[in-house]
Amino acid sequence: EAGVAQSPRYKIIEKRQSVAFWCNPISGHATLYWYQQILGQGPKLLIQFQNNGVVDDSQLPKDRFSAERLKGVDSTLKIQPAKLEDSAVYLCASSLGLVSAGTQYFGPGTRLTVL
Amino acid sequence: GIQVEQSPPDLILQEGANSTLRCNFSDSVNNLQWFHQNPWGQLINLFYIPSGTKQNGRLSATTVATERYSLLYISSSQTTDSGVYFCAVPKTNAGKSTFGDGTTLTVKP
Numbered sequence: 704e705a706g707v708a709q710s711p712r713y714k715i716i717e718k719r720q721s722v723a724f725w726c727n728p729i730s731g732h733a734t735l736y737w738y739q740q741i742l743g744q745g746p747k748l749l750i751q752f753q754n755n756g757v758v759d760d761s762q763l764p765k766d767r768f769s770a771e772r773l774k775g776v777d778s779t780l781k782i783q784p785a786k787l788e789d790s791a792v793y794l795c796a797s798s799l800g801l802v803s804a805g806t807q808y809f810g811p812g813t814r815l816t817v818l
Numbered sequence: 819g820i821q822v823e824q825s826p827p828d829l830i831l832q833e834g835a836n837s838t839l840r841c842n843f844s845d846s847v848n849n850l851q852w853f854h855q856n857p858w859g860q861l862i863n864l865f866y867i868p869s870g871t872k873q874n875g876r877l878s879a880t881t882v883a884t885e886r887y888s889l890l891y892i893s894s895s896q897t898t899d900s901g902v903y904f905c906a907v908p909k910t911n912a913g914k915s916t917f918g919d920g921t922t923l924t925v926k927p
Contacts, residue, residue, distance in 0.1 A: 744920075745904055746904075751915065806851060806866040807863075807908060808863065
């Protein structure tokens, strides 16, 4: 079974530029998560989808971050414009079950450096 | 929202030693997950354990939901066990999916 796929693996941009990340969850997984992991900290949930609907985006900085999951399968996370403090690893995860149940499986992450 | 606290923050062991990592959570939960983040950053599932005890090889985990804690046991540690261990509480009705800050384990040969 293929795991969670993410691209790109690494991205370096200058502040005020825009960037987009892509995630393809495990086939059949209804729930998809985007996390931000700053060095030395645990992952922080940015947004959670159930199929193509948003379940939780309370920690997503909506003035600059946006995410979509068209057709309830793959997802994109965009940052526009980027700030220095956005430097982090962006992790995508998926789970089979409903909103509050099920093992989360993580992709390899995208390491973003904002200069 | 729910708070998740892990201890100790750092742990250094000699190869072959045993260790216990702890995760405390501030509210009742109906699921809890342990992960190992390897030196390349990949988060690997260890256990999905809302209650009770599970074992997988040299690793085992126990969650006592009524007392709001979970323990991860590593026996006969190996250098490949090095990395950061996270516990996480997936989203519940009361709050969002929350990770602890992790325990960084270093196993020396």
